[in-house]
Amino acid sequence: MKNMIDEKKQGASLILESDTNNSKKLFIESYGCAMNFSDSEIVASILSKQGFNTTQHLEEADLVLVNTCSIRDKAEQTVRKRLEKYNAVKRINPKMKVGVLGCMAERLKSKFLEEEKIVDLVVGPDAYKDLPNLIAEVEDGRNAVNVILSKEETYGDISPVRLNSNGITAFVSITRGCDNMCTFCVVPFTRGRERSRDVQSILKEIDDLASKGYKEITLLGQNVDSYLWYGGGLKKDFEKASEIQKATAVNFSKLLALCAKAQPKMRIRFSTSNPQDMSLDVIETMAKYDNICNHIHLPVQSGSDRVLKAMNRLHTRKEYFTLIDNIRRIIPECAISQDMIAGFPTETEKDHKDTMSLMEYVKYNFGYMFTYSERPGTLAERKLEDDVPETIKKQRLSEIIELQLKHSEYRTKQHLNKTVEVLIERESKKSNLHWSGRTQHNIVAVFPKGEFKIGDFVNVKVTDCTKATLIGEGVSKSKNN
Ligand code: SAH
Numbered sequence: 001m002k003n004m005i006d007e008k009k010q011g012a013s014l015i016l017e018s019d020t021n022n023s024k025k026l027f028i029e030s031y032g033c034a035m036n037f038s039d040s041e042i043v044a045s046i047l048s049k050q051g052f053n054t055t056q057h058l059e060e061a062d063l064v065l066v067n068t069c070s071i072r073d074k075a076e077q078t079v080r081k082r083l084e085k086y087n088a089v090k091r092i093n094p095k096m097k098v099g100v101l102g103c104m105a106e107r108l109k110s111k112f113l114e115e116e117k118i119v120d121l122v123v124g125p126d127a128y129k130d131l132p133n134l135i136a137e138v139e140d141g142r143n144a145v146n147v148i149l150s151k152e153e154t155y156g157d158i159s160p161v162r163l164n165s166n167g168i169t170a171f172v173s174i175t176r177g178c179d180n181m182c183t184f185c186v187v188p189f190t191r192g193r194e195r196s197r198d199v200q201s202i203l204k205e206i207d208d209l210a211s212k213g214y215k216e217i218t219l220l221g222q223n224v225d226s227y228l229w230y231g232g233g234l235k236k237d238f239e240k241a242s243e244i245q246k247a248t249a250v251n252f253s254k255l256l257a258l259c260a261k262a263q264p265k266m267r268i269r270f271s272t273s274n275p276q277d278m279s280l281d282v283i284e285t286m287a288k289y290d291n292i293c294n295h296i297h298l299p300v301q302s303g304s305d306r307v308l309k310a311m312n313r314l315h316t317r318k319e320y321f322t323l324i325d326n327i328r329r330i331i332p333e334c335a336i337s338q339d340m341i342a343g344f345p346t347e348t349e350k351d352h353k354d355t356m357s358l359m360e361y362v363k364y365n366f367g368y369m370f371t372y373s374e375r376p377g378t379l380a381e382r383k384l385e386d387d388v389p390e391t392i393k394k395q396r397l398s399e400i401i402e403l404q405l406k407h408s409e410y411r412t413k414q415h416l417n418k419t420v421e422v423l424i425e426r427e428s429k430k431s432n433l434h435w436s437g438r439t440q441h442n443i444v445a446v447f448p449k450g451e452f453k454i455g456d457f458v459n460v461k462v463t464d465c466t467k468a469t470l471i472g473e474g475v476s477k478s479k480n481n
């Protein structure tokens with residue numbers, strides 16, 4: 001089981017929509033959550049109008065941008081290591097400029113320039129439209145910083161340049177920021193207040209993707225279920241909106257339905273759902289439209305009521321079980337995945353056992369599991385001592401991972417000898433004679449290429465499986481093509 005894509009995903013910088021008039025070269029890479037990858041596509045779009053085409057070769061870059069993650073200390077260390085690598089390249093190419101984007105930029109602000117001498121440019125997640133000005137400063141030999149957080153910016157008007165794309169699946173961002181203030185989490189500080197993107201701009205982006213041959217989109221936000229479009233403005237100001245705005249407001253379940261109806265042949269996914277904000281309407285909408293994938297990423301973090309409270313997760317264990325029961329009642333086969341934190345401050349052996357028993361109840365399809373990492377400025381850092389010893393955190397984490405592996409295997413095996421629909425995304429990494437794709441439940445499936453091609457929806461008879469991957473034979477193209 002992968003321990004989270006977060007710190008591991010490597011960015012790349014394939015040119016898809018290059019402008020032949022552009023002469024400068026941008027190397028951009030991303031770390032962290034899907035939102036960072038999506039933001040880098042917005043940045044590439046803004047800079048394509050400033051004479052930059054992307055390159056995959058660090059050595060030839062005029063400008064290197066790294067989109068950073070602050071969620072755990074390890075994620076930040078990974079970025080610092082990358083900066084060392086840029087430094088080595090800069091010795092050969094001294095004209096190369098280096099900029100830091102994203103959550104670390106927002107967290108460290110101009111301190112970054114002092115701590116890492118290689119950095120010329122520091123830009124927070126809401127300031128990307130200022131990049132042309134900031135780069136001009138840097139090209140004139142001055143350092144530049146903009147880390148102002150916005151209450152309105154959603155980049156809804158920017159058409160992303162798809163980076164490192166398979167041409168089949170894409171992210172579409174629908175909200176920015178987060179108002180939830182979980183006590184362990186740095187995101188509300190680095191990404192600011194929660195705001196939603198204009199419905200029309202979302203639908204337009206999806207139409208555009210469909211016309212370019214994309215087959216699957218993932219609606220992205222830190223907390224998608226609290227999506228609310230009423231003409232612009234912060235979620236928290238909705239109460240002050242006019243009666244007309246309130247009557248015509250679009251919440252997440254309505255948005256899902258609009259997307260599903262607009263492109264009935266496209267698969268729709270979404271991430272992430274905070275259990276406290278997920279409504280029955282969303283589950284019912286999923287059940288109503290065949291093209292909304294039956295998979296919910298539903299991070300719980302802990303199975304202990306006491307710890308959930310200390311984390312400021314605004315639901316109890318019992319309420320979480322009710323939500324799970326509702327999901328299974330309305331969509332019996334729905335895949336459910338988790339995020340879990342081991343060793344939050346004050347966590348006892350009993351709390352940990354509660355986490356294990358919660359997992360036993362849900363039997364998640366898969367999960368992303370971490371040890372607690374204290375983040376500067378969060379409520380947990382200010383109010384609670386990071387008192388669970390590292391060895392115990394690790395021990396509990398490995399028990400959680402082991403149990404998850406058992407459940408993943410159990411869930412994967414349930415597909416044996418059945419036929420599942422797979423959207424082909426790429427060649428299998430292990431064999432150039434096989435395709436690799438995913439089922440609607442987000443399980444990877446591999447099968448011989450046959451007459452099928454990338455982007456086909458294929459009925460695959462599952463003949464074998466590993467813990468996390470289905471192995472089968474392509475039977476026919478499905479009716480969804
Ligand atoms: N918005 C999502 C979570 C975003 S952060 C939600 O509703 O839960 C992604 C995951 O990183 C979280 O779910 C959590 O499991 C993990 N995480 C966040 N802060 C962390 C910290 N300080 N230490 C360890 N893991 C953390």
Ligand code: F3S
Nearest residue numbers: 178180181182185187
């Ligand atoms: Fe973080 Fe909680 Fe928001 S985990 S992103 S503060 S929902």
